[in-house]
Amino acid sequence: MLIMIAAAMLVLAGCGQSANETAAGGESSGEWPKVLRIGSLPMEDGELSRGADQFAKDLGEYLGIEVETFQGEDYNMMIEAMRSKKIDLTTYGPFGYIIAAERSNAKLLAAMNNGPGTEGTSVIIVPKDSPVQKVEELKGKNFLFADPASTTGHLYPRATLMKQLNLANDEIPEFFGNVSFSGGHDKSLLAIANGDADGAATCSQCIEMIGGAGLINPEDVRVIAESDPIPGGGALAYRGDLPQDLVDKMREFALSYADKNPAYFEGLGAKGFFPAEDSDFDGVREVAEMLEMSPEEMLAN
Structure with missing residues (x-):
């Protein structure tokens, strides 16, 4: 499911020959782009960032073309970058993927998770010493979502709060004293x-994952609520007009990468990239419809 902190979030770098030029050449002539640029969301942990660099290096060697990396700011940037053909490949969270598929011609290459049949959840957490024991006791308090387009950091926990508090979507901000997005x-x-x-x-996996990176002590946070299971997984997606033989080669690389570098996935709370279909994300689409928010409204929050 991962997941929005995945270090393989891929964004086009703004240097060298433009992606529009290389991608257009590949689309019209069947030739591959001369440069494939991938990147990552900012991470506090340097080890995860180094994992993204290694992924890019390994992919470039496998494809036999130059691969460049760039660090993006948020999911919205990557969705827009794919829409404007300035991004070739990225790992989205499930909700980010369904927006990108709708507006940016994103196509699913593979899913990052723990294998077929595995599902994750999102959780509501408080400091370990907080007197709060249930979500109702957060009324008037300061609350953080992760990113507007994050499935586990916004979409599913928002639905969980609506269900447990018996509130409409537009009543969620009024329940808390302040609601903001942390950025990750x-x-x-x-x-x-x-x-x-x-x-x-x-x-749910992030507590141990971030704890394992040494950024927090997992015992310093406490879970007070959990969402329904989340189908799909972190979506490794490509721009839909890339040459098919390049797409096939990238998928071949992704599905075998756990054998080459299992440590990469251990740092992300997953076991590898696995085959996936667009329909695997229909459950996420259903939750998005329940929230009655357009992609524009969700991303603007």
């Missing part, structure tokens, strides 16, 4: 562990 799961967890926020939403 790691930042939300750091805020809770340090007592800088009263509550936050994150992925």
Whole structure:
């Protein structure tokens, strides 16, 4: 499911020959782009960032073309970058993927998770010493979501709050004293562990994953609520007009990467990339419809 902190989030770098030029050449002539540029969301942990660099290096060697990396800012940037053909490949969270598929011609290459039949959840967390024991007791408190387009850091926990508090979607901000976006799961967890926020939403695997990176002590946060299971997984997606033989080669690389570099996935709370279909994300689409928010409204929050 991962997941929005995945270090393989891929964004086009803004240097060298433009992606529009290389991709257009590949699309019209069947030739591959001369440069494939991939990148990652900012991470507090340097080890995860180094994992993204290694992924790019290994992919370039496998494809036999130059691969460049760039660090993006958020999911919205990557969705827009794919729409404007400035991005070739990225790992989205499930909700980010369904928006990108709708508006940016994103196509599914593979899913990052723990294998067929595995599902994750999102959780509502508070500092370990907080007197809060259930979500109702967060009324009037400061609350953090991760990113507007995050499935486990916004979409599913928002639905969980609606269900447990018996509130409409537009009533969620009024329930809390303040609602904001931290910019990432790691930042939300750091805020809770340090007592800088009263509550936050994150992925169930993120507590141990971020803890394993040494950023927090997992015992400094406490779970008070959990979402329904989340289908799909982190979506490794490509721009839909890339040459098919390049797509086939990238999929071949992704599906075998766990054998080459299992440590990469251990740092991300997954076991590898696995075959996936667009329909695997229909459950996420159903939750998005329940929230009655357009992609534009969700991303603008």
